[in-house]
Amino acid sequence: MSPDDSSVRTLSCPACGGTIAMRAAGYTVTLACEYCGTLIDATHPDARIITRYHEVQASLAIPLGTRGKLRGVEWEAIGWLQRTDGWAAWDEYLLFNPYAGYRWLIAQNGHWSLGTMLTAMPQRDGGDLIVGRRRFSPFYSGSTARVTRVAGEFYWRVKVGEEVRATDYVRPGFMLSLEQDDREKSWTISELLTGQEIGAAFDVAPPPAWLPGMTPLAHQPSPYARRIKGWWPIAVLSFVALLVLATLFGWTAQPQGFSLSAIPDGPTVSQTFGPIQLPLGRQAMTVEVETPGVEQGWVDVDVAFVDRKTQDSYDAYALNEHYSGRDSDGYWSEGARAQTLKVTSLPAGTYDLVVDVQAHHWGSSGSFAYDTASGTYKAEGLPPVEIVLTVARGARFASNFWLAMLMILVPPLLMLVLHIMFENARLAQKDGSPADADDWLQGMQSP
Amino acid sequence: MQSLACPTCGAEVVFRSPALPVRVCDYCRTLVVRYSQSAQAMGETAVLPFDISPVQIGTQGQCFDQSFSIIGRVRWAWDDGAWNEWLMLLADGSHAWLGEAMGQFMALREVKLAGSLAQMIRRLMNDAPVMPGESGNIAGHSYEITDIRTVRCIGCEGELPFTAPAGWEALSVDFRNRDGRCASFQKDRHGPSLYVGHHVTLASLQPRNLRSLPGWSLHPHVA
């Protein structure tokens, strides 16, 4: 069939024969005579062609005839069609350059891909396909793509309702599509374009960023995979640096030992030990409180570092206890006979260690005697409990280390969670066998 | 693009796209409406592009390790589209064909239909139906059918090794494989013929004397 025959005629004012001026605003076109102001009726056949063309053009993200430079080649958008597979709909623009041929721009959910038709068939490898050096995995199958709207020029006369059977294979950033009907079979590779690239070429709105709840395109690469890959060396380096810092600062030195004893249920024993010299600016102190003899009771030890000059006090307390017995399961015991106290940020100076001790024993093995001082019966004759204190400068704060570790890991873990949510939403669309480990691994690859 | 005479003043009015329905004449400022079947069906049907190609008679280049010159053309069409076949005269005096469709080029040379032939070729020669996707061996390589159409010759120009009869119709089948090779089978009133070759890009032909198209600068990689 020869290219369609067309005739040209002038459109002039039916009333006075004068020149018609065309004004376009948004979707509407007005055709009015410049001389007498008569408007051309919308039902006039020529007016219909003009307005219909204009309406379609006004609705397109890239009006037909627009030129744009993409990857060094100037392209003109000559045709547009809209297709659906029953689930989703998308737009396709045909780009043309007489010396470079044709390309496709596929717009779906605000994302743009550049499509090129292949001249050589892909290689098969298991269920995957390989083109160039890129491996594609099956994604969509058994779908039928149908044209719902079409406008402009195409190298074949596209009609609304045309159907092809479509099968798609993906890798991050690329989709390999097979389309066939009874007369032909064709392969196309489409590459997802960045917002900058498509915006610079055709001035379209940038693609929307993914948020949890949205469904990514089948070939949309996970932005979180990129970040995880870039970040984990930094995390490892930070971990090593943290280890170094922890060993540098986690020392204790110059232990000094003190001891005192207290009688269970006796009066509070208070004793001051010292001097304890702190030469450096700010120090933490470690106090080990051991009460090896406590049994069936507790010992409450309050310690306070008191600066001799300023009388500032830095306090902590330990509660040592031990209980044991026998029951149907055998011997049991609970409690700790030794505690390690860590006191923070003592400024330089000379300190006294003020220790207050109180002990208690449950169940007496001695005799009771009336104590006039407190007005109660008190057990007497209980052996005294010995308290051994070891005071050292510095402290190893493992808790600081783990807290820092956690803070270092939180951002990459957050990226991992988001990546999993993204890939779950993306792979949920996959036809055929459900997504397996290979699909997840492929999602981590770079385009 | 199409250059038409303004019906009012006779000045040249250029329609860059066959889909464009109206242009303002630069001289008399009247609206010139291009009325066609396809323009009527905007939204429902596409229009076919104007018959322009970057290749023209006289274009020269390199193919099959030789220099060539384009000396003729046959244009084939089916209901909903068309393509060109350019006749190449190679330096050694033999002929080859440069098929141009959808912006893709196939460089083909005729081979004798003799000896052991693939099943699919035999079936085509016997007018048995084939489907896209069927594969078989041609001249030592495996190919798959990619296109099957009944076509009509709608134009010829230049020097051709035959006379194109009026109403010339043929069955045309295209094949391609994984390496970029391609083949083409044709059967008409006079019998079957088979062509084998490979896909080329316009740039890889190192062409000279391409048609210059107004509004388009020659592609950077193409002379």
Place this chain on the structure above:
Amino acid sequence: MSRSSFLYALWCLGVLGLYLAAASQGYSPFADGGRTAGAYRAYGPTHK
């Protein structure tokens, strides 16, 4: 280095800096005791 990697590296530097600041002051939010001069005396559960 991409922008997000740069920002993450800054974050890690910040964490390390905080760690260093705490360690140089002998500080920890999980310590058993610290300064209580003039402050309330009763703290934590007492087992009495």
